[in-house]
Amino acid sequence: MQTRTECGCCGSKDIVKVIDLGKMPFANSYIKKEDLGKPEPYYPLTVGFCRDCYSLQILDLIEPSDIFIDYAYLTSASQPMIDHFQKMARDLADRFIKSHLDLVVEVGGNDGTLLEAIKDRCMILNIDPSKKAGELSRAKGVPTITDFFNRQFVESNPYWKGKAKLVIGNNVFAHIPDLRDAVQGVSDILRDDGVFVLENHWLGDLIQGGGFDQIYHEHCFYHSLTSLKSLLESVGLYIFEVEMIPFHGESMRIYVAKNQVVLPMNYSVDELLKREYDLGLDREDTFIRLGRRIKQCGEICSSLIEGLQGRGRKIVGYGAPAKGNILLNYCHLPLDYLTDTTPAKQGTYSPGMHIPIYHPDKLKYDPPDYVLLLAWNYADAIIEKERDLLDSGVVFLTPRMEARAV
Ligand code: DWN
Numbered sequence: 331m332q333t334r335t336e337c338g339c340c341g342s343k344d345i346v347k348v349i350d351l352g353k354m355p356f357a358n359s360y361i362k363k364e365d366l367g368k369p370e371p372y373y374p375l376t377v378g379f380c381r382d383c384y385s386l387q388i389l390d391l392i393e394p395s396d397i398f399i400d401y402a403y404l405t406s407a408s409q410p411m412i413d414h415f416q417k418m419a420r421d422l423a424d425r426f427i428k429s430h431l432d433l434v435v436e437v438g439g440n441d442g443t444l445l446e447a448i449k450d451r452c453m454i455l456n457i458d459p460s461k462k463a464g465e466l467s468r469a470k471g472v473p474t475i476t477d478f479f480n481r482q483f484v485e486s487n488p489y490w491k492g493k494a495k496l497v498i499g500n501n502v503f504a505h506i507p508d509l510r511d512a513v514q515g516v517s518d519i520l521r522d523d524g525v526f527v528l529e530n531h532w533l534g535d536l537i538q539g540g541g542f543d544q545i546y547h548e549h550c551f552y553h554s555l556t557s558l559k560s561l562l563e564s565v566g567l568y569i570f571e572v573e574m575i576p577f578h579g580e581s582m583r584i585y586v587a588k589n590q591v592v593l594p595m596n597y598s599v600d601e602l603l604k605r606e607y608d609l610g611l612d613r614e615d616t617f618i619r620l621g622r623r624i625k626q627c628g629e630i631c632s633s634l635i636e637g638l639q640g641r642g643r644k645i646v647g648y649g650a651p652a653k654g655n656i657l658l659n660y661c662h663l664p665l666d667y668l669t670d671t672t673p674a675k676q677g678t679y680s681p682g683m684h685i686p687i688y689h690p691d692k693l694k695y696d697p698p699d700y701v702l703l704l705a706w707n708y709a710d711a712i713i714e715k716e717r718d719l720l721d722s723g724v725v726f727l728t729p730r731m732e733a734r735a736v
Pocket residue numbers: 403407408409410411501548549578648649650651652653654669670671672675705707708711712715
């Protein structure tokens with residue numbers, strides 16, 4: 331554990347703590363039955379605001395190799411995720427890939443789900459540190475280098491310099507502690523006419539009620555376009571377009587280029603920057619107030635679940651996502667069990683609360699009274715899939731913070 335004393339985007343030392351979730355276990359470190367009795371590391375989980383570039387970031391930095399080499403998360407565990415990223419791959423290839431010889435590099439491509447969709451259209455490469463995901467990626471026919479992506483990686487693999495027509499990074503450029511070094515690495519591998527597309531949860535969604543459960547150690551940054559714009563421009567990249575995507579609450583898909591002449595900036599960039607200004611994403615007090623609201627929402631959630639369980643109601647969690655473990659530990663929710671479609675999570679126990687995780691079939695033979703939608707970002711697909719459970723009278727609860735001033 332290392333405490334950040336300067337901003338990971340601009341290097342400023344004028345960084346102030348604005349949110350404190352107390353001590354938490356790693357959100358993606360599921361416990362095997364035989365390890366339940368062993369000590370489990372808990373770490374402070376605090377968030378700081380940079381008064382110079384307005385970046386919001388974790389202050390308690392974990393060594394990435396402690397999290398991402400044996401990483402439980404798989405893109406292919408969720409069908410909505412598979413559909414989303416394979417459509418993204420096809421859309422980006424349609425727009426930016428002109429030849430079979432064009433190279434598409436995905437940074438943090440996990441198990442190859444996205445690149446598999448375009449492997450017959452162009453050259454592809456997945457760079458991801460997770461051993462398990464790398465094996466699954468190669469099994470899909472996606473060439474994969476199991477390593478962390480940063481400037482050092484490019485220096486050690488000079489062949490890739492200036493070769494990529496398209497670099498993609500989804501939910502990964504929030505996970506890299508030295509973000510400046512990583513985006514410099516992207517600039518190094520991009521062709522001069524290349525495009526870098528990154529998709530990430532949008533900080534504005536967090537402010538508007540998008541769930542504080544997305545604050546955890548592997549999320550080093552909580553991005554706004556405002557803070558990312560100054561970082562990217564500092565390494566000679568510029569944002570020419572941004573799309574808002576209803577995924578993980580609300581995400582932004584940012585289109586970045588090297589050469590100002592090739593792709594002129596469009597109105598979407600100014601539009602989002604204005605939306606962020608109106609939300610106060612460049613002001614410290616916005617996040618101080620968010621910290622207070624998180625505390626209030628945590629208390630409300632705890633008392634609701636405690637009251638239901640006090641009346642003998644069985645409450646289970648749907649999905650065992652990383653974010654779910656933050657909610658369960660922060661609000662201290664001893665649910666009866668969790669279900670998850672990820673085979674590697676079934677039969678394990680949730681970090682911290684040690685709640686057993688089963689295959690979703692458990693809901694049929696051991697039905698609950700209430701289901702807490704821990705994977706709330708897939709609510710529509712889940713409600714559709716579990717229509718019978720709903721019709722049988724089971725009540726689904728969604729843990730979303732209501733946006734209100736405090
Ligand atoms: O940034 C990250 C996000 C994008 O993904 C990573 N740091 C880690 C991960 O976070 P997460 O674990 O919160 O991601 P998901 O995709 O929201 O996790 C959903 C979980 O729910 C998965 O374990 C699969 C499971 N699931 C399920 O059990 N039944 C999902 C669906 C759709 C279902 O029907």
